[in-house]
Amino acid sequence: MSVKGATHQDLTHDSAAKHVTGRADYTDDILEPIGTLHAYLGLSEVAHGRITGMDLSEVLAAPGVVGVLTAADIPGANDISPTGTGDDPVFPAETVEFHGQPLFAVVAKSRDAARRAAARARVEIDPLPHVLDPMGAIEAGYPDVTAPLKLERGEVAAGLAGSAHRIRGRMEIGGQDHMYLEGHIAFAMPGEDEDVVVYSSTQHPSEAQHMVAHVLGVPSHSVVINVRRMGGGFGGKETQMNLFAAVAALAAKKWNRPVKLRPDRDQDMIATGKRHDFVADYEVGFDGEGRIEAVEGLFAARCGFSADLSGPVTDRALFHADNAYFYPHVRLRSRPMKTNTVSNTAFRGFGGPQGVIVAERMIEEIAYALGRDPLEIRKANFYRPGGDVTPYHQVVEDNILERIVGELEASSEYQARRQAILDDNAKGGIIRRGIALTPVKFGISFTATWYNQAGALVHVYNDGSIMLNHGGTEMGQGLNIKVAQVVAEAFAVDIDRVKITRTTTEKVPNTSATAASSGSDLNGMAALDACEQIKARLVDFACEKWGVEATEVEFLPGRVKIGAEEIGFDDFIRQAYVARVQLSAAGFYKTPKIHWDRAKGQGRPFYYFAYGAACSEVSVDTLTGEYRVDRVDILHDVGRSLNPAVDRGQVEGGFIQGVGWLTSEELWWDGDGRLRTHAPSTYKIPLASDRPRIFNVALAEWSQNAERTIKRSKAVGEPPLMLGISVFEAISMAVASVADYRECPRLDAPATPERVLMAIERLRAER
């Protein structure tokens, strides 16, 4: 008999059946008490300007309306900035900073009434000049929203000057809407005195708690945030829920009634931040073999009107501007630019993908300049085993690049297929094909070092059932099942005994966002710590009662062996309870070894790296620019997987989300700063019909984390997103074929069919 649901087993997501049958409870499914009110936001229709008047009389007179909330109704601080700098108000009092900025909320008896009433506001705004994109912001002398970062090693100027070849270029990289299935929502219940409980769709309950307390002007102990699960977060709910939680809580306290705030999809897309788009200027110096000598890069990002997480996001872009490659001399700088747009935020990869794609662009530049296969250039520049140093002075200790890429090159039959494609394209048909094999190396840990901590609470009840609570949040990624597996294994009981409970600030305090892919690394360890404490007490109890040594007590599946005797787990727990053994523990974990000095640009920001590689083949119609992904092979490194079934799902989902970012998902603002792609009708995410025709996904089964992570696993949430770059590069190759691969197509992202067609026509015209 073995433990059902221990780690390293393929288990379905604990809520899979509930997800697909509609029985999983989301915040909007919570039964509304009689008297629940509904809020809706009123948004600015000007990108930048001074508020000279706000006439809400018609809003108040509309049917069903109970009241309105403006900046004047905030008892505490009018500030929900994650940085604490006050640049992010709940509602602005004087100056509007983007088209779509929430200015007030209407509270009514129904959501429909609130929504209709919001449209009746008459807001007068004196327009000021606005800037929408990062280059325009630099030209206009707009400030950085937060301090830029510089990473430097070696002698860049000398390195570039001494290189046999130098190429300089610019790449524009688009943003991305999170398009979670469940949008933002908050449901607030007023309590006695200063108390309020908010059900929030958030990746970061502790931050929501802190913000609600701050806005209400009460201590954090008066605010409880609960989240059972999210219908996707993808980084979009790391800070952007603050507004919804704060407004619902404000209204709940003001009218002493439960209040729900759920924007519709358009409002969610318009009023909440997205992935940062970047303009990257690069210069790369290299030798005749394609080996990089020096790299200089400037990464300007559209941060929007406030800092939010733009500091760590643009930092992470620089941390990944090397991807898998060693740069002997390097200088990388960020410009986190203020713009009059919604404040951009975390999105799967957190700036990393924008850095990685620039590294891959430089590889392409070198390959096309020298007439070589980009894969050869990649291999020539991989970090060498044995300790090359990154631009941030961390040694790459756990390098498995060559093995991952070598195995995928063989299993995908890259060489033979590339040759066949070259031969086919040489025939000059309308449909051209492309193939690309790209690697990823992704640093794991929050770069804000103090975030790398977690807590968990484990109770063993006296019937032998176990309650598990940890500070992480479930957004579909399978965190709960993984942590439950750790607990089941620790006590050697079947996983059915372990009840996973909703995340709440009441059980584990001061938690970090479930982000940076670190959820299972951090919370898995914290839960294990709690289990080990309880087990240690149980072992002491057994030693005392049965008169044995600790080494003679063993947790076997479903039972405990004490000396020569075996007792069922339930029976043992009941006896321990009667003997007054404490059967509850709070666990804690903090990641060892990491440190980071931002001012110097030096340290070890990452505990370890996760690796992967993808080989993608596409066909492009050179008359229309449309394309299709024909085949994808992936080999990804998750160390010793806690749950291979869940991890494969993360790899597949991350990859497809990366493909969407780089192909069809295009955000478009008009000259007035109004987002014109604010619904699925105009913003195109990948569909089931866009999946690769052949999709082979494998985990590197031989891999185990060199560091002492939970069961030697590795984080999986974000790294696979960057495997989507292989599709982008394969499209690039198909495009390059129309000019016999003599020129790097320099595609910008997203490579929409229009962009692909324009690139083809440009290359043909130049030929």
Ligand code: MTE
């Ligand atoms: N997977 C699903 N299904 N839904 C999500 O919202 N978010 C991603 C990733 N995978 C997400 C997801 C992001 S941005 C992160 S940081 C990680 O999951 C967070 O969870 P983890 O740390 O538990 O991996």
Ligand code: HPA
């Ligand atoms: N990743 C994701 N979220 C974060 C990070 C990070 O590195 N730092 C702060 N929030």
Ligand code: MOS
């Ligand atoms: Mo993920 S972008 O770190 O929430």
